[in-house]
Amino acid sequence: MQRMPTLQVFWSLVLVVVISLSPSVPPIHAAPQDTGPGAIHRSDACSHLPNPPGNAFGIEKHCPHQGSSSGVVKGDFNGDGYADLVIGEPDAAVGGQAGAGDLIVLYGSPDGLTKNGPQEWDDAKLGLTPGAGDGFGTALASGDFNGDGFSDLAIGIPGRSISTPSLFGATVHPQAGVVFVIYGSPNGLTITDQSVPAPRRFDLTMTTLPALPFGCGWNLDGARLGSALAWGDFNNDGIGDLAAGAPLLANLLPLSPCSEVLEGGVWELLGSTSGLRLTGNQIWTQANLPGLSTNAGLELGFSLAGGDFNSDGYADLAIGAPGMQTASGAFGGGVVIVFGGTLGVNPGAGIRSFTLDSISGAGSARDDDFFGVALAAGDFNGDTNVDLAIGIPARAALQHTIPGAGAVAVLYGTHTTGLTTANAQLWDENAVFTGIGVQTSANDGFGSALAAGDFNGDGHADLAIGVPFKEVAEGGTFLLDAGQVDVIYGSSSGLATSHPPQRWTEDTVIKLGAAAAGNHFGASLSAWNFGRDETTNFLGHPGALVRTADLAIGIPNQNVVGLPEAGAVNVLYGSFFSGGLVSRNSKGDITAQEFTAQTILFGGIPQGAQARAHFGMALY
Numbered sequence: 001m002q003r004m005p006t007l008q009v010f011w012s013l014v015l016v017v018v019i020s021l022s023p024s025v026p027p028i029h030a031a032p033q034d035t036g037p038g039a040i041h042r043s044d045a046c047s048h049l050p051n052p053p054g055n056a057f058g059i060e061k062h063c064p065h066q067g068s069s070s071g072v073v074k075g076d077f078n079g080d081g082y083a084d085l086v087i088g089e090p091d092a093a094v095g096g097q098a099g100a101g102d103l104i105v106l107y108g109s110p111d112g113l114t115k116n117g118p119q120e121w122d123d124a125k126l127g128l129t130p131g132a133g134d135g136f137g138t139a140l141a142s143g144d145f146n147g148d149g150f151s152d153l154a155i156g157i158p159g160r161s162i163s164t165p166s167l168f169g170a171t172v173h174p175q176a177g178v179v180f181v182i183y184g185s186p187n188g189l190t191i192t193d194q195s196v197p198a199p200r201r202f203d204l205t206m207t208t209l210p211a212l213p214f215g216c217g218w219n220l221d222g223a224r225l226g227s228a229l230a231w232g233d234f235n236n237d238g239i240g241d242l243a244a245g246a247p248l249l250a251n252l253l254p255l256s257p258c259s260e261v262l263e264g265g266v267w268e269l270l271g272s273t274s275g276l277r278l279t280g281n282q283i284w285t286q287a288n289l290p291g292l293s294t295n296a297g298l299e300l301g302f303s304l305a306g307g308d309f310n311s312d313g314y315a316d317l318a319i320g321a322p323g324m325q326t327a328s329g330a331f332g333g334g335v336v337i338v339f340g341g342t343l344g345v346n347p348g349a350g351i352r353s354f355t356l357d358s359i360s361g362a363g364s365a366r367d368d369d370f371f372g373v374a375l376a377a378g379d380f381n382g383d384t385n386v387d388l389a390i391g392i393p394a395r396a397a398l399q400h401t402i403p404g405a406g407a408v409a410v411l412y413g414t415h416t417t418g419l420t421t422a423n424a425q426l427w428d429e430n431a432v433f434t435g436i437g438v439q440t441s442a443n444d445g446f447g448s449a450l451a452a453g454d455f456n457g458d459g460h461a462d463l464a465i466g467v468p469f470k471e472v473a474e475g476g477t478f479l480l481d482a483g484q485v486d487v488i489y490g491s492s493s494g495l496a497t498s499h500p501p502q503r504w505t506e507d508t509v510i511k512l513g514a515a516a517a518g519n520h521f522g523a524s525l526s527a528w529n530f531g532r533d534e535t536t537n538f539l540g541h542p543g544a545l546v547r548t549a550d551l552a553i554g555i556p557n558q559n560v561v562g563l564p565e566a567g568a569v570n571v572l573y574g575s576f577f578s579g580g581l582v583s584r585n586s587k588g589d590i591t592a593q594e595f596t597a598q599t600i601l602f603g604g605i606p607q608g609a610q611a612r613a614h615f616g617m618a619l620y
Contacts, residue, residue, distance in 0.1 A: 075142035075528060075620055077184035079150045082108030083528030084188070085552055086153060087569055088137030088618025089597060092610050094122045094130040101136030103155065103618075104600055105189060112531040112550075113571060113593060118600050119189060121155070126180055126191065126199055128160075133175075135159035140620035143231030143240030145271040146197055150184030152275075153620075154242050156226025162203045164220070177225030178203045179244045181276055197275035204246065206278055207267055210288040216251050216258035223249040225267065232306025232315030234340040239271035241344060243317055245301025249285065262286040264300025266319055268344050282346065284319075284338065290347055292336065295325035300336070307377035307386035310418035314340030314349070318388055320372030326355045327364075333371030335390055337419060352418065356392070359409055359424045370394045371409070378452030378461030381494040385413030389463050391447030397428045397440045405429070406446030408465055410495055425495060429467070432486055432501050445469040446486070453527030453549025456499070457576035460490030464551050466522030472505050472515045482506070483521030485553055487581060502581060506555065509570045509583050509592045516558065521570075524554030526619035532573050548574030551581055554616035560596045560609040567615030568596045 077084050085106045094100035102122035106113045121137075123130040130136075139156030146152065160178040163170040182189045183196040191199050204225055209218045228245035235241065249265040252258060265285040269276045286292045286300060303320030310316065316339045324334035334355040341349030356371050357364055374391030381387065390409045397405035410425040429439035429446055440446065449466030456462065465486045472482035482505065489499035506514035506521050515521065530552075533545040553570045560566035571593040572581040583592040598609035609615070 074151060075153070076108070076151045077105065077142075077153065078107065078186060078188040079184070080108070082110070082531045084108050084151075085113055085526065085528075085530060085569075085571070086140050086142070086620040087554075087595070087616055088140055089567065089610075089613045089615040090135040090138040090617055092597075092613035092615070094136070095124055097130040097132045097134070099133040099135060099159070100130035101134055101138065101157070103137035103140070104597065104615075105153075106595065106600070107188065108530040110531050110533070112573060113595075115595075115600055117188075121182065121189070123157070126182070126201075128201070131160060133159040137618055139226055139229045139245075140618050141229035141231050141242065142620055143242065143271075144184075145181060145231075145240050145242060146183060146275045147239035147271065147273050148196065150186070150196075152181060152183045152240075153189055154229050154231070154244070155180045155182070156229050156244070158224035158227045160203075160226075162205060162220065164205055173220040173223075175222045175224055176204060176220040177223055177227070177246060179226045179229070179242075181242070183275065200275065202244070202267075202269065202276070202278075204249070204267070204283075207281060207283050209265075209283060210285055212251050212258075212262070212287055214258055219250050219252045223265075225249075228301055228304045228320070230304035230306045230317065232317065232340070233271075234268065234306070234315050234317065234344040235270060235342055236314045236340065237271075239273070241271050241315075242269045242276055243267070243304050243306065243345070244269065245304050245319075247299040247302040261296035262294065263296060263298045263323070264302070264321065266301040266304065266317070268317075270344055280344070282344065284345070288347070289336065289338070289351060291351065292321075292353065293325045293334070295323070297323040297331060298325075299323040303372060303375045305375035305377045305388065307388065307413075308340075309337060309386050309388065309413045310339065311385055311413070311415045316340050316418065317345045318375050318377065320375055320390075322370040322372045324355065324372070327357050331367060332356060332369045333373070333392065335372045335375070335388070339418065350418075354390075354411065354419070354421070356409070359411075359421050359426065366396065368394055374447060374450045374466075376450035376452040376463065378463070378490075379413075380410065380452070380461050380463065380490040381412065381492060382460040382490065385415060387412045387461075387494070388419055389450050389452065391450050391465075393445040393448040395428075395447075397430060402440050402442050404443035404445065405440035406444055406448065406467065408447040408450065408463070410463075412494060423494065427465075427488065427495070429486065432488055432497065433503070434497060441471060443469050444471075449523060449525045449554075451525035451527040451551065453551065453574070454490070455487065455527070455549050455551065455574035456489065456580040457546050457548040457574070458490070460492070462487060462489045462549075462580070463495055464525050464527060466525050466553075468520040468523040470522075472507070474507060474512070474515055479515055479517040481518045481520060482515045483519055483523065483555070485522040485525065485551075487551075489580060499579070504553070504572070504581070504583075506570065509553070509572060510590060510594055518557050519555050520557045521555045522553055523556050524617060524619045526552045530571065530573070534576055536576075546576040548576055550574050552619050554619050556614040556617040558596075560598050560615075563609050563611040565612040565614060566597065566609040567613060567617065568594060569616040569619065570594050
């Protein structure tokens, strides 16, 4: 089976990028009142904020059902009104199996993320035998898949093998991939609470793949289901649904005319009151999405994002295909939008595709741009329409003179047609930090990871951009691939530099000397409201809370207690009064947090951290 080596080689440097999506926040106003602690409104996909903590400003609902880009709190597994952080450690050894992987859950609180009562999940805890290279926790997504008001967790295990019946007993399909779902409860994620659905695994043997011409079949080997995940209410029934990417799904190549490789697919799983179901679902590939390029190496489903881009009440699905052939570039990349409807996402409800060639003023696509590697949805201009940011991390900058510097395209949503190329933007570091001098350098990977959230509470989503290969200067020394995160703030005209953009490194988040060569700070990002809300008398409401998004930053290659590439996560908190993300208070004391498997005491060995476990490679 053919594979597209270029994209895989590029990303082997960072292993995998997980797209963390976060919301815009409507203008500040009072939230609807609950009737008591933890009260649930059935019309919501998730509960309103509990009371206590009391009134909340800056949101209407903390988990509306329109999709991945909606709500301030979404991964709220215990329903306390604060987002919880899931940290993937996909290369951790579990049960003696290298790279089996695990994940850690830190729960939010009024004081922010806490190490009190964390959870560790792996194959064994879910009744599976850990396998070498499973990559448990490579991708993560959260949504309310059973409509009970508590967020649930979907876990991608793309390296997991599956088997199918054959004349000889069973055929093993290596790296076909598995998705596992754990349900939330008042006590958080649970596999023992009988009041919620039992955890469940999903693989491609449980769906019907579209028919191929000439009797050709599908090859599940190496499909890597679970490489990307996203949630949204695609059929608008008030219960969250899940999309799972299998970017290397391909058809068999026995003989010509079955020689065409159709790479990639996205499986949609619809939610119900009993959890994600196996009926009424679809898997979408080049074979049944009309008008798509049929080039080998498309990698449809490499990245995913859900959002109601045309404001019709149904979540739509953005699908990254970074290997798409464009009019002017091999593997220039593309993004496919499949609209939601009563049957869920379906070409019958509408389909559109975008490449760099289709964006006026962006310049034509080039070979190996990989447009669509990362996606993030949010309302950047505050007009209530969901917008989409698209990472192009291999794009050359400055008229193609700086290879691999990277760029980000932004498409704005409309009420009727959805995303449009009108007023589209193309950002690179030079555009973000105009007037400060040349900012980009070769192979920075600007746009490798994206997260959208309203960090300053002004009603416009802001965009955090990972630049994990960025060289960082420290005391006259240049730290290769230390990594950086840039933040562009939203406004009534969209993302703009009128609010000064921010540049974060490990040195500016925690302390000078924290950055190190090869750490890849910013390889993953996630933006939600983890707590530490500010109190104000705004609009005459004494003691009201102003809620802003906070930013978690993955540093998967950081050394911990002498263990190379054990990994770490930094967390910055948003502030209405300080105008955005802050790492220190007015006294200069560090308020940002740092977490490692060592400090949480998880990871499979006594001291917690493991060499090359890459804690923080995935975040949600």
